[in-house]
Amino acid sequence: xxxxxxxISKDFAEKAVFKNLTFEAExxxxxxxxGPNGSGxxxxxxxxxxxxxxxxxxxxxxxHERSIPAERIFQHIGFLGxxxxxxxxxxxxxNLQFFSKIRSMKNFEPKIFKLMERxxxxxxxxxxxxxxxxxMKQRLKYVFALxxxxxxxxxxxxxxxxxxxxxxxxxxxxxxxxxxRLLIMATNDIDDLKLADMRVQVNV
Amino acid sequence: MYxxxxxxxxDIQQEFKTRYxxxxxxxxxxxxxxxxxxxxxxxxxxxxxxSALLWIILFFSSMSGLAHIFVREEETxxxxxxxxxxxxxSVFLGKLLFNIILLFSVExxxxxxxxxxxxxxxxxxxxxxxxxxxxxxxxAGGGTIVAAIISKSNTKxxxxxxLAFPILxxxxxxxxxAAKKAATNAPFVSATSELQALFAFAVVIITxxxxxxxxxWNE
Numbered sequence: 001x002x003x004x005x006x007x008i009s010k011d012f013a014e015k016a017v018f019k020n021l022t023f024e025a026e027x028x029x030x031x032x033x034x035g036p037n038g039s040g041x042x043x044x045x046x047x048x049x050x051x052x053x054x055x056x057x058x059x060x061x062x063x064h065e066r067s068i069p070a071e072r073i074f075q076h077i078g079f080l081g082x083x084x085x086x087x088x089x090x091x092x093x094x095n096l097q098f099f100s101k102i103r104s105m106k107n108f109e110p111k112i113f114k115l116m117e118r119x120x121x122x123x124x125x126x127x128x129x130x131x132x133x134x135x136m137k138q139r140l141k142y143v144f145a146l147x148x149x150x151x152x153x154x155x156x157x158x159x160x161x162x163x164x165x166x167x168x169x170x171x172x173x174x175x176x177x178x179x180x181r182l183l184i185m186a187t188n189d190i191d192d193l194k195l196a197d198m199r200v201q202v203n204v
Numbered sequence: 205m206y207x208x209x210x211x212x213x214x215d216i217q218q219e220f221k222t223r224y225x226x227x228x229x230x231x232x233x234x235x236x237x238x239x240x241x242x243x244x245x246x247x248x249x250x251x252x253x254x255s256a257l258l259w260i261i262l263f264f265s266s267m268s269g270l271a272h273i274f275v276r277e278e279e280t281x282x283x284x285x286x287x288x289x290x291x292x293x294s295v296f297l298g299k300l301l302f303n304i305i306l307l308f309s310v311e312x313x314x315x316x317x318x319x320x321x322x323x324x325x326x327x328x329x330x331x332x333x334x335x336x337x338x339x340x341x342x343x344a345g346g347g348t349i350v351a352a353i354i355s356k357s358n359t360k361x362x363x364x365x366x367l368a369f370p371i372l373x374x375x376x377x378x379x380x381x382a383a384k385k386a387a388t389n390a391p392f393v394s395a396t397s398e399l400q401a402l403f404a405f406a407v408v409i410i411t412x413x414x415x416x417x418x419x420x421w422n423e
Binding site: 052087101 | 211280284287288
């Protein structure tokens with residue numbers, strides 16, 4: 001899987017957030033998006049994942065040299081960030097079953113239990129998400145993002161709300177993940193940057 | 205269609221846990237019906253007035269609940285989550301189905317109550333039922349697409365009714381006219397133009413919704 005971003009710019013109300021960003025990244029690497037608060041890291045993450053459109057520029061994903069159509073890219077993307085929530089009134093299991101079915105996954109229940117156990121949420125599957133602590137919600141977001149085994153993973157603030165054990169676990173998962181897939185991470189944390197192979201600086 | 209069904213089922217699951225839209229729409233309908241019955245009395249209004257009152261109650265009740273389906277996704281920051289897992293057409297059809305079922309549920313409660321409390325006599329049941337069914341599809345179709353638009357704005361509640369009213373005016377006008385004919389023992393053929401208008405509006409607004417929703421959903 002290869003990402004190619006060419007001359008991406010984004011304006012909000014005619015004010016430029018960033019201009020003319022050009023970069024490429026391939027599976028087996030971790031691309032870190034850096035920049036001060038308010039510089040547009042999250043906006044760039046949302047543009048790269050096709051959640052919003054850039055004002056100008058193009059983003060393309062290639063698999064075996066073939067471009068993947070924009071409407072099909074979501075099948076290959078896992079995403080987690082502080083502004084992306086799961087359904088709070090539903091249980092973790094109801095959420096994950098819904099996402100698995102709508103992604104047309106087969107035999108997903110063993111995967112759900114395996115990931116819930118890996119992220120330390122075993123036994124809490126039937127609890128409503130709103131009863132989870134903020135750290136548990138972050139762990140559940142990792143389960144959601146990884147459940148369909150995406151080829152590209154976007155992580156905005158990887159350590160957000162996690163305790164020491166959670167941070168170690170997430171680093172292990174991300175280190176393992178980027179061996180053969182593409183990891184794109186928005187962060188300013190020095191420890192997170194140890195995972196990064198490439199960096200993109202965001203500011204106007 | 206299966207994905208639209210999954211979106212609908214998820215919304216139903218959520219609704220049964222919170223009952224926000226159900227409570228809002230049912231309470232609004234009951235309160236309005238009570239206010240209307242107290243203010244005009246049971247025997248003082250003819251079929252023309254009663255038909256208009258019925259559709260006013262249905263319209264404003266639907267305005268109090270239909271927007272919730274998209275507003276909830278934006279307010280709880282789950283809209284992006286939904287975008288990541290499915291297509292815009294399945295989201296629209298799932299939400300539309302939810303709003304249609306919601307409107308039918310309200311009508312099942314409000315219409316018999318209205319007939320009983322307001323002494324509204326329906327001579328032609330077929331015209332009356334068809335106008336309600338087609339009208340509900342139109343209200344739900346228009347309401348769902350407007351709900352998607354206003355969910356991204358800051359003044360959601362007020363904007364919904366203001367934007368929806370001109371779009372849904374043909375449904376209200378045709379619905380009132382069809383209900384009046386059903387209540388005055390007019391022959392079935394005299395109501396065909398209203399029924400055709402309601403049916404055509406529903407088809408057009410739902411088709412337009414499916415075609416336009418992608419632009420709204422993806423900003």
